[in-house]
Amino acid sequence: MELNKIEVVTEYKNLHIREFTDSGKYHRRVLTPDMTLADNEHQDIKDIAEELWTDEVKSAWNTFQTEQANII
Numbered sequence: 192m193e194l195n196k197i198e199v200v201t202e203y204k205n206l207h208i209r210e211f212t213d214s215g216k217y218h219r220r221v222l223t224p225d226m227t228l229a230d231n232e233h234q235d236i237k238d239i240a241e242e243l244w245t246d247e248v249k250s251a252w253n254t255f256q257t258e259q260a261n262i263i
Contacts (some may be wrong), residue, residue, distance in 0.1 A: 192210060192212055192213070192218055194208070194212040194233045194235060194236070195210055195211050196211040197209075197235065197239060199239070201255070202251070203223065203224060203248060203251060203255060204224060204243040204244060204248050205221055205222065206220060206221065206223075206236065206240060207219070207220075207221055208220050208221070208236065222236070222240065223252060224240075224248050224249045224252040225252055225253065228240060228250050
């Protein structure tokens with residue numbers, strides 16, 4: 192797949208990724224600060240995640256996730 196677009200969304204710096212597939216269609220996915228990026232992840236994505244996913248952002252994301260789990 193070919194990387195087409197990276198958007199940074201919300202205060203938690205989620206990465207919305209859009210890629211072109213070999214068939215010419217779009218594939219979309221979301222990466223969150225609690226994720227470990229694969230070794231074969233596109234370098235641009237790794238660079239943005241490394242810059243934006245600070246310990247502060249990761250902590251805020253974990254707190255948000257915990258709060259959401261307690262609502263259910």
